Amino acid sequence: MALDPETFYLLKDSVQRFVRERLVPAENTVEEMDEVPSDIVDDMKELGLFGLSIPEEYGGIGLSMEQECEVAFELGQTALAFRSVVGTNVGIGSQGILMDGTAEQKEEYLPRIASGDLIISFALTEPNAGSDAAALQTRGVRDGEDYLISGSKRFITNAPRAGAFTLMARTEGPGAGGISAFIVPSHLQGITLGKADKKMGQRGTKTCDVNLDNVRVSAANIIGGVPGKGFKTAMKVLDRGRLHVSALACGMAHRILQESIAYAQQRKQFGQRIGDFQLVQAMLADSQAEFLAAWSMAKSVAQRYDAKPFGVTDPEVSMQASCTKLFTTEMVGRVADRGVQIHGGAGYINEYKVERFYRDVRLLRLYEGTSQIQQLIIGKYLMRQA
Numbered sequence: 001m002a003l004d005p006e007t008f009y010l011l012k013d014s015v016q017r018f019v020r021e022r023l024v025p026a027e028n029t030v031e032e033m034d035e036v037p038s039d040i041v042d043d044m045k046e047l048g049l050f051g052l053s054i055p056e057e058y059g060g061i062g063l064s065m066e067q068e069c070e071v072a073f074e075l076g077q078t079a080l081a082f083r084s085v086v087g088t089n090v091g092i093g094s095q096g097i098l099m100d101g102t103a104e105q106k107e108e109y110l111p112r113i114a115s116g117d118l119i120i121s122f123a124l125t126e127p128n129a130g131s132d133a134a135a136l137q138t139r140g141v142r143d144g145e146d147y148l149i150s151g152s153k154r155f156i157t158n159a160p161r162a163g164a165f166t167l168m169a170r171t172e173g174p175g176a177g178g179i180s181a182f183i184v185p186s187h188l189q190g191i192t193l194g195k196a197d198k199k200m201g202q203r204g205t206k207t208c209d210v211n212l213d214n215v216r217v218s219a220a221n222i223i224g225g226v227p228g229k230g231f232k233t234a235m236k237v238l239d240r241g242r243l244h245v246s247a248l249a250c251g252m253a254h255r256i257l258q259e260s261i262a263y264a265q266q267r268k269q270f271g272q273r274i275g276d277f278q279l280v281q282a283m284l285a286d287s288q289a290e291f292l293a294a295w296s297m298a299k300s301v302a303q304r305y306d307a308k309p310f311g312v313t314d315p316e317v318s319m320q321a322s323c324t325k326l327f328t329t330e331m332v333g334r335v336a337d338r339g340v341q342i343h344g345g346a347g348y349i350n351e352y353k354v355e356r357f358y359r360d361v362r363l364l365r366l367y368e369g370t371s372q373i374q375q376l377i378i379g380k381y382l383m384r385q386a
């Protein structure tokens with residue numbers, strides 16, 4: 001699946017213009033209001049951003065992983081809250097249905113996800129199951145043609161906006177093989193949302209707990225119709241999500257670098273521009289070199305992801321996706337840190353964008369698998385290969 005190069009070029013051009021002319025000027029509003037303005041969300045729908053990764057037959061744009069990364073890179077160059085509005089529809093919310101769902105599930109849900117009329121969240125994490133996702137405790141107990149689902153999900157991105165959840169629950173017993181993935185409409189009786197999380201950064205993104213108390217969900221809502229496959233679906237979704245997050249990290253690194261260069265060009269100390277000092281140039285150079293390495297890596301691994309059959313796991317590609325998530329998100333942390341350093345005291349002041357971006361990028365090393373989880377996946381693969 002991929003968009004033809006000419007149409008993709010036009011799409012990318014529109015996204016670049018949208019970021020420059022609509023999103024960057026609204027960054028302060030998002031920070032102050034802790035909300036993405038609804039007219040911007042409408043424009044995102046119009047541009048097709050909710051359906052980037054969904055095939056054309058279901059009303060999406062049908063980008064390849066590499067093309068999706070290129071768009072994520074552009075969206076990464078502004079407040080990450082904008083991307084978060086479409087993020088779960090493009091990635092972790094929809095992809096399980098696309099990869100493993102039945103024909104009926106795809107037809108029922110994907111068109112509305114692609115248009116943005118239905119916001120879908122991914123509900124895996126729980127209070128007692130974060131990195132150890134296979135230990136999740138939310139239960140689905142069979143009751144005739146339905147399951148009764150009870151438990152708590154934590155830090156669920158877009159939950160306050162969601163019309164449905166791709167939700168993992170234990171139906172078959174202990175361990176990874178006991179988990180099933182359900183499509184759970186958010187209006188069902190027994191679902192309540194926790195209070196909005198107050199976060200370090202990424203203001204304008206919406207996360208909260210999702211509590212389920214005997215929520216009656218039809219067995220027909222198990223993704224793919226077969227119980228016990230949910231953990232693998234979740235892992236496949238995360239492989240893809242990790243590449244998307246990598247591209248986002250690279251986009252943000254590029255933006256922070258541009259902010260740092262601009263500041264180094266205009267700020268004068270000791271009678272000259274600080275950018276003329278070699279110690280400042282060294283920081284810029286390190287950031288540029290690391291950004292280039294990271295972005296080259298992300299594009300290259302995305303190409304490898306595209307080269308395998310869709311929805312089929314290649315453990316080598318999964319390992320490479322983890323390498324990419326690890327490297328790119330750690331990289332943007334260093335670039336943001338240097339960005340603040342180059343700005344000096346001004347970098348600690350909220351008026352300058354690097355202060356905000358420094359806080360925003362911290363999350364990239366945590367969600368969709370911490371850096372340590374990526375290391376474990378890589379290490380385990382290497383040991384198994386040997």
Ligand code: COS
Pocket residue numbers: 092122124125130131132133134176177231232235236238239313318367368369370373376377
């Ligand atoms: N694609 C498909 N299947 C996968 C897979 C992948 N990328 N990774 C693992 N699996 C399969 C394994 O093959 C195994 O199947 P079998 O039992 O048939 O062999 C099963 O899933 C269990 O795998 P494993 O034994 O490796 O599971 P672990 O419990 O050891 O943990 C980690 C795996 C730690 C990698 C997983 O729990 C993880 O990714 N944790 C982080 C969760 C996360 O990213 N959360 C972020 C919040 S969601 S935004």
